[in-house]
Amino acid sequence: MSNTNEATPPERIPVMQHILDNPFLLLFLGVAMPTVFYIVWGVMEIVTIPVAK
């Protein structure tokens, strides 16, 4: 990154901006969330349905 001729040292990047700038972290979150809450939880509910009397 070119910090051209600024006198002051470059400003620190806030944490949230770091997260939003990291596509692979976002990819992980975006796949993990629905996998856990929708698919895994949903499949667990289906396999635990009892057999009719």
Added chain:
Amino acid sequence: MSAILPPESRVWWKQPVDRVEGMWIALALIWSLIMFFMMPYWHVFGKQNLSNEAYRTTPEAFSAKAQAMVDQYTVRTETEQKIPVVRPPAGSDVYLISRLWQWWPILELEAGKSYRLHLTSMDYLHSFSLQPENLNLQVIPGYEGVVTITPTRAGKYSVVCNEYCGLGHHTMVSSLYVVNK
């Protein structure tokens, strides 16, 4: 400079949020929470909720229970196919079979009374669509869903299948009677 270019400065997280946006976010958040809590609220105070009662079943097991009900409570038959009309006692378990392309048997219920309605399919997916009430329940083969229903007004209702179930889908319709005592 614009949304198709990188943000003008390296650090954009610290830009103060505009008043319009701030107020809108607050309003939208409140509304989102209200909508979310409406669902549990209705489970506690509302009268239209699905039970979470369901079982794994087989066509044979379910048919046997439906047949037993039909044997005991048939009051007459209807149509050329002689579909039994059953009038089970209030509060009892009633079984409705869906199959290509028919609902079986026809139910006759009493207004204001509750019944435990069991639904399954013998083959493909079907869907129980009660008209003109417009109440709709998905029916899935291999699973027996149970829900307690309480008809409000007497009259002749129809049960339409509104899940696509093959070429005869649009012929799959039956009656359901609600009578006063």
Added chain:
Amino acid sequence: MNTLFRTCPQSGLQFDKTAETLMKANAVAGVVFLLVGGILALLVTLTRWPAVHLLPADTFYMTLTAHGIDMLIFWIIFFEIAVLYFCSSTLLRCRLATPRLAWLAFALMLIGSVTANVAIFRGDSSVMMTSYAPMQAHPAFYLGLILFAVGALVSCFIFLGTLVIAKAENTYEGSIPLVTFGALTACIIAVFTIASGAIILIPTFLWSVGLISHIDPLMYKTVWWAFGHSSQQINVSAHVAVWYAIAAIAFGAKPMSEKVSRTAFLLYILFLQLASAHHLLTDPGISSEWKIFNTSYAMYLAVLASMVHGLTVPGSVEVAQRKKGFNKGLFEWLRKAPWGNPVFSGMFISLIGFGFLGGISGVMMGTEQLNLIVHNTLYVPGHFHATVVVGTTLAFMALTYFLIPVLFRREVILPGLAKWQPYLFGIGMGAFSLFMMGAGTLGVSRRHWDIAFAGSPMAYEYPATAYLLLGLMAVSGLVAMVGGAAYLLITVGSLLWGKKLEPVSYRKETVPLRLAPGAPAIEAHGGVGVGGFAAPGTFVLALVFLVSFVLYYFINWKYLSQTWGLS
């Protein structure tokens, strides 16, 4: 790698030559499927118009299966891949990662889409796009979808790879543009979507060729919707990115706040895909806890995000217009907007239609209990024609008018017709959706050949209003189809016969994007607006939206409370 670049003299955008050809190929393939799907839409609409009832039942179900798949999957995803390449390679001024693989992906998608169509039109795969097991299609049907999905997945990774290259080769500074961030959101959702599709369609394919004996219907339905519904969330993210892009292109609008818009996209990434649960709300065996958490995108946080985008896109346009001097009162900026420019009008109608018609109806019917009074009725296709047709399709149409000169280097033919096209399509489709939803509230089923149930001994008689609404629906559908045909005519015509723009020369190196040296931290938009509000007009529109939303939502609870007791 001998990559070649050109800079577009009209827009200043820079294109990598191979990426450019790939974008063209994907966009053209998409438009071809829009044409096919459009012809099928005509047949389906004329059949659901009771007074016309065009096709016989078997052909109707076959045609409806093909319409759903060709439109919802093939048209939309081909075009989206073009958008992904544009947002990575073009906006980041970077060469496209692995162009050979991108061609392979395109070939897979093409072969897959043709295979699925052949399977459907053989007549033994009329299973609807949902293909709920145990209803079985020809193996080629599943195989086609799988090939298409693999191709699309590869394209997503090429998009991600291009982001990596751009960063490594320093073709831009700072963060990626907001529009690229929106495309990244779409891409991430696509990865989950397509993976779910593979998880369910591969076993189903094996079942159709006899290698697996049984597919559990409820398991199928659950996982299929992780594919089927998330696929709509790709569309939402993609068309929101396109809205931002058009606001930037047509007005030089800058996002009101990078932070707010990007956080809203983050909420999409985290929560939007949970809404696949919308399709399982009346199913047996799945608990209310699961249903409530998932159907509400975890407390409606993704709806909050959509409401934010719905404000910031027009808000940024308002700020830009006010800075240009259209600063009088609440709405001068809107009155003086370029309503004759289809790029803008298409985007704006898409935004309003998506929000008011698609958004409100979607949240209503995605409510656990309210779903009972709409599930599987025509209300459902009414809702999604407002989202994916008025919303996504119209946004993509609007973007096309920008891409014809910039990407294809042709002048748009028939500008007079182009001016009217978004109105015909958007308003026609908006009315179509409304009438369809109306018929749905009267209980008319979706995917139903004959609402008179001819031949059934216990036929149900729908109220006469239902017939009237279906007639109005069909007529509005025809208006929309005229708009759709106009789009196809203009697009295809411009590519074939449009005046060629001056040739551009290619060069070997990219011109990287650089931040202005020592740019100050971004400030709030001082100076414009009324009473300390930078975008007061938009805020008023947003309040109108909120009030409609609240009223409509509670009216439906009222309806629900009057029906039979269920517990």
